[in-house]
Each structure stands twice: as C-alpha cells, then as structure tokens.
Amino acid sequence: MFKKVLVAEDMDSINEAVAAVLKDLGVAEVAHSQYCDQAWLKAKKAIQDKNPFNLLICDLSFKQDHRDEKIPSGKELIALLKKEDPNLKIIVNSIEDHPQTVRDLWDSGAIDAYVCKDRNGLKDLKAAILHVCQGKTYNSPAIENALKQNNLLSLNEFEISIVKHLSNGLTQDEIEKELKNKNIKPSSKSAIEKRLKELREEFGANTNPHLIGIMKDLRLI
Secondary structure: OOOEEEEEOOOHHHHHHHHHHHHHOOOOEEEEEOOHHHHHHHHHHHHHOOOOOOEEEEOOOOOOOOOOOOOOOHHHHHHHHHHHOOOOEEEEEEOOOOHHHHHHHHHHOOOOEEEEOOOOHHHHHHHHHHHHHOOOOEEOHHHHHHHOOOOOOOOOHHHHHHHHHHHOOOOHHHHHHHHHHOOOOOOOHHHHHHHHHHHHHHHOOOOHHHHHHHHHHOOOO
16 A cells, blocks of 8 residues: 555545545555645655655645645646656546546546546545556546547647637747747648638637637637
C-alpha cells in the first residue's frame, strides 16, 4: 500500500471522507491541501527532502477566493507534478465527467485512475487506490460510461491553440507569432485561416465568435 499520499481538494467534507478511506487502507502519512499552489509546494518540498509522495488524489476544480493562485486548476497541477516526478501515481477524484475532459487527461499519460464523485464515489475511490497500488489503471463506472460515447471529438494542439488565442482577442498575425514562439506546427497564417474555416464547417459555426462559443460549451477549450 502507498505510504505517503497528497490530497488536493478544497472541500472539507470531501477531505474528511478521503482521509477515512486512506486510514482504512492503512496509509501511514496523508497530507491535505485546499489550494493547487500549496499542493505544488508540499510536493516540491517532499521531492527536495528525498521523501516524495507516492500518490496524488486530485480534484480538477478549485473555487477562487482572495488568494492569487498561479496554478488555477487540478489539471495544471497534475501536469506540473507529473513532469516534476514521473513516478508519482495520480488519481483524479472529481465531479467532472465530461467525456472530452476525461479523454484529454487519459491521453496526456499523466493519470492512473479517474473517479467520479457520485453516490458510489468513495467505494470507487477505494477500488482505484487498490488498483493503482497494484500497477493497474482504473475508471469508475460513471467514467467508463462517459468514455463509451461515440461522438467524442479530438482536437490537436494546433487546433486548440488557435481557437484559444482567438478567444483571448489575438489577431491571426499575433496567433502566428505565438505558435512560432512555442514551436507549434503548422504556424503560418494561411494554415490558421484554412483550419479555422474547416472548424467552422465541422461545428456548424457561422463566424469565429460562434465557433468559440460552441467549443467553450463543449469544453474543448
């Protein structure tokens, strides 16, 4: 069983419930953090002390308050910590069950299990911990059902980047410059114009703002 677990969760009630599951499984050391920045610092210090966490149980959404957080969501936290410590096992424990969100996280290669916070969430979380401890992956039943949808859309980095930049008010010339700076290909203005036209047709959008709205509704950006 895991010896040292970090729980990134902003709700006290969920933290208490997760702590009870970990105690029942015999986990010796459990740290909690209600902020992504704080979780990052705890994990970073543990690595520097040569006593890293074995497992991260992480929510995806964190409510904003008076604190100025540099890491806004669990998704960014997961990516940062996995890059810092490739051996870290990660379980997503979230109410978010949108198929595209789930698929993107699995495709990233950063997670080992995805549990949906529903009426069976704690039982599924316990199963996820046991599976991951044995070197296996796990999805709770609700997540498996979400992934079975046949209409999942998959966009590449180029497509997501150009629409995100467009939604932030950048011109196509500015988008071209941003793509080149990040070494994302293709990056030419003609390629950007062509792909935006194709995306408008694929999503049935009349204009670029309409396209942005549709993709935001689908949580693709």
